[in-house]
Amino acid sequence: MSELPPIPRPEQRPLPPAGGPRKIVLPPHRQRAGRPFRVKAREWISRNLFPSLGGTILTLISAGFLGIMVVGILWFVFFDANWNVITANRWLLFAGSFPREEAWRLWTSIAVVMFLIGLAYGTWSSLGRRDTLFIVLTGAFVIFLMAHGGATIWSSIWFLVAIGLLYLGYYLTVWMPRETSPRRVWHQRIVGGLLALSLPLVLVILMVAGGANTRQFDGFVLNLILAPVGIVGGLVVAIPLALGRASNMRTIKWTCTAYIEVVRGAPLLGWLFVALFILDDVIGGDLIIRTMVVLAVFTGAYMAEYIRGGLQALPRGQYEAAQAVGLNQLQAMQLIVLPQALRISIPPIVGQAIAIWKDTTLVTIILTLRELKGNADSAIAQSEFIPDRIEAYVFVAVVFWVVAFMMSRISQRVERAQGIGER
Amino acid sequence: MRLPSLKGRRLFSAMLFAGAALIAGAVIGACTSDEDEQQAQATEQQQQQVMQQQQDQPQAQVSGEPRGDTVQLVKDRGVLKCGVKQTQPLFGFREPDGSVVGFDVDFCQAIAEAMEVDLELVDASDASTRFELLADGEIDVLIRTTTITASRDRELGVDFAQTTFYTGQGFAVHAGSGIESTADMGDKTICVQSGTTTEQNLADHFTDLGLSYTPLGGSDQETQDAFLAGRCDVWTADQSNLASRIGVLDNASEFVILGELISKEPLAPGVRDFDSEFKDVVNWVVHGLIAAEEMGITKANVAAMASNPPNTAVARLLGVSFEGGEVSTLGFDSVGAQFIQRAIAAVGNYGEIYENNVGDAVPRACSLNALASEDKSNCPPGTGGIQYALPYR
Structure with missing residues (x-):
């Protein structure tokens, strides 16, 4: 058996100069590297876009397609479209009957x-x-x-x-x-x-x-309320489920597994029907509360599996080390296991969050709730806006995209701050 | 904490067993004959009837299941829940300020005013769940361009009141397509909304003609899109719907709405079965609004008419005394003698509701929706109104 290599020590970070102006010192993994060398634009273009006859032709064709698309989109946005359908209905789309x-x-x-x-x-x-x-x-x-x-x-x-x-x-x-x-x-x-x-x-x-009462949550406001409830509620449900499924107590394990498999096995649309017609007799309450419960329950089942993935990705040594230093189960969970497992599962969890954000439009389809997309449908039923359907849907799509993009950017921030993907 | 060791084999065999059981169950279920199913359905319906009759009699609680005594339920709750469409031009849509308006919505308003309760408009835009919403008590009355049919009346637990709007299934085609009647539509693509009576009518009609066609389904708006974009040759829907959606387009002249109607589509309010008390109220509010038009009572003059009624018929309709005579509720004790008067004061008579919401988009003169008493001398032969209030006495 060969000798173990020495344990590498973390490098000493430079301390901020005392007394001087407070300067934010970023940890090394967040400092940006300087650019190694610069390439002249002209050189880059000729090397990448016009390297040969075939390349030149391909470039021209793609540029043509791109140009047609861009011109078409600009023409639609600035000349063809009648955005009055949005501006006139901005309150309907935003808050509806609030x-x-x-x-x-x-x-x-x-x-x-x-x-x-x-x-x-x-x-x-x-x-x-x-x-x-x-x-x-x-x-x-x-x-x-x-x-x-x-x-x-x-x-x-x-x-x-x-x-x-x-x-x-x-x-x-x-x-x-x-x-x-x-x-x-x-x-x-x-x-x-x-x-x-x-x-x-x-x-x-x-x-x-x-x-307002819950019946008056309407339009984009309803999306903005339902999605976070689904995401946060889902996380709250998911953590015990994931731990339960990874547990070696059989009853708990099988209960959690059954929950996850049953909930995940049916489409969200089906569960929303349950909220509308069945939960009514079981838990009662407002339709919107029932919808929130269903969104949390549904998201929880998916997120539980992502977190379980995180738990399994954790090396066994981590559990053993926690035991070795004398932590009890709860402490080990809280201090060692969960922080790492959750960090690993951030990307899929954010994926699920974005999915549930877009799925909030489903409540219009079968429930009697009206959210942004449903209110866009109502707006284009007004006589003067019947022809302006594309505009309304483009607007809704852009709004959903912007929020989903924000979520994705924030998750990237969190990942970078946690140093994921750099170890 | 131990990570789950992969006890794969046992789990796998359990899953196999469960899967086999599921498939076996499905096969057995599918093999059961239709007769059994029908019998099962019949007994279920009988049970439901018995249950509903039992619940008819005693209490109606606000929190309880709304069966049998909707009038009491609505009065206790203080709110009438009316299921309307929110995406239908003219009939039920939303204004920029978020309020829901339209022809159907005015009738909801009239019923709520008649019962002296607040109105809550519930979205019943989805065609496939509308009757479920009614049966489940999410709404008390469904006024959502719903056609009366025998099967709906018998099988869906819904009861219909007086027709508020008469229309029929019509066809729109592209101008210059050469299609002049359904006889020219062999092998054409036809846009039709899924899950509606329209779809069935179309199939029946083409079976009778002995022609084939390609249906292109979807929601109301999807079929409109498909037709305007030229993905189908013909668009079929209620003629009023076609007119309201095509008439407002800039290029309306590129489309032609054919005169031919292949069905009757009487659109009426629906209420739950086994509730004649509530059905009577809804029914007579509609008749009352039509009667008001026949008698010349409008939103503007209803107060004056009530304080000084010109004749006994007006006095009886408005629930007031005629020259010191007695006031009768005609049995409408649960809502009071003046319920029709309140409805007129809120939304006007039938003609005013039509004018305010539908107006010229679907011309009323000489259409089925005109009063039966209108002057038909200018109408083409075979046309003319049939709206007619039953005697209120």
Whole structure:
């Protein structure tokens, strides 16, 4: 048996200069590498696009196709399309039957969520140039929509204030210590707790003291409420399920397996029918509550399997090491196993989150709830907009894409911050 | 904590067994003869009837299953749940401010006002679940361009009130296609909405003609899209629906709506079976609104008419005394004598509802929806209105 290699020690990180201006020092894996060398644009083009006769022809053909597509899209967007169907119906699409005089509750919720997003970015990541560009573009789009639709100037100001709050939250956290320290841990816990509480908080803002009732959640607001409930609720259901399925107590294991296989085996559409016609007699309650339960139960079954994947990917040594240092089961779970398993399962979990975000449109198809896509259908039933169907659907598609893209970007941030894929 | 060791073999054999059991069950189920199924259905229906009759009698609780006494249930709840379409031009759609409006919605409003309760409009846009919603108590009344048919009346646990809108199944074709009647439609592609009476009518009609065709199914709007994009030669739907969707297009002249109708499509409110109390209310609200038009009572003059009725018929309809005479509820004790008056005050008479919602999109004069008493001298032979209120006395 050969001698074991020496255990490599982590390199000492340079400490920030004492007394000087506080500078954020990124850990090494997040520092950007300088560009190794530069290539002149002209050289790059001739080498990659026109390397030979065949290559040149291919380039020209693809450029032609691309050009036709781009021109076609631009022509549609700027000349052909009648975007009045969107601007005139912006309230219907956004909130539908949400009482208009209570709209301040919506704006306040948006502001609170924006502030929390800012806090979260400041705590775990940083806002780069691309994020700013994204925020500016989205903000400009929303404000253009509101101004063009004839909304009062106050809605635009509200939205600007919300964006301002995002940056406020961000800059509030920037001066917090970046190095691991008890203070930072507390800071993270507070922000994490606020994030976890944000959904109930938003529901409280929307509903208490003469606010909306659940029947009035409508349009895009309904998507924005249902999807997080499905995702967060799904995670809450999934963790015990995954642990249960990986357990060696047979009853628990078989119960969890049965749950996962039964729920996963039927389509979401079928489960929504259950919410509409069967859960009515079982748990009662509002249709929207039943829908939330079904979304959480359904997402939970999928996420449980992803987390189990994470558990299985964890080397056995981790479990043994936890036992060796004298941790009991619960501590080992909490401190060693789950953090690593969850980190491994982030990519598929985010995939499922995006899937459930898009699946919220299903509630229109069979339930009596109306969300963004359903309200677009209603908007194009107005006599003056019957011909403008494509515009309405393009708009809905773009909105869904933007949110899904945001989710995907945020997950990439989380992955990078956790150092996934770099070890 | 141990990771699950792969006890693959035992699990696999268990799964195999379960799978085999499932397949065996499915095969046995499929082999059972249709007769058995029908018998099973019949006994189920009988059971349901017995159950419903039992529940008819005593209490109606707000939280309980809404069977039998919908009037009491709605009054206790203080809300009438009305199932409407939210994607149908003219009949049920949504305004930019989020409110639901349309021809059908006005009748919901009239019934709610007649019963002195609030109105909750529930989305019943989906054709395939609408009767389930009614049977399950998610809605109390279904006013959603629904055709009365015998099979629906008998088999789906639904009861229909007076027809609110008469239409028929018509056809739209591309101008210049040379198609002038269904006889020219052999081997053409026809867009038809799935899961509707329209689909069955079309199949029956072409069987009778001895012609074949290619159906292209989908939702209401999908079939419209397919037709406008030229993916089918013919688009069939209720003629009123065709007119409302084609009339507003910029290029409306590129399409022709044929005069031929192949079916009767009387659209009526539906209520749950075994509930004659509630059905009577819905039915007589509709008749009352038609009667109001016949008598010249409008939303604007209903208050004046009620305080000073010109004759006994008006007084009886509005539930007021005529020259100091007695007021009779005509048995409508649960909603009060003036329920029709309240409905008229809220939405106007039948003619006003038609004018406000449908208007010129589907011209009323000489159509089936005109009053039977209209002057038919200008109408083409064979046409003319049949709307006619039953005597309210």
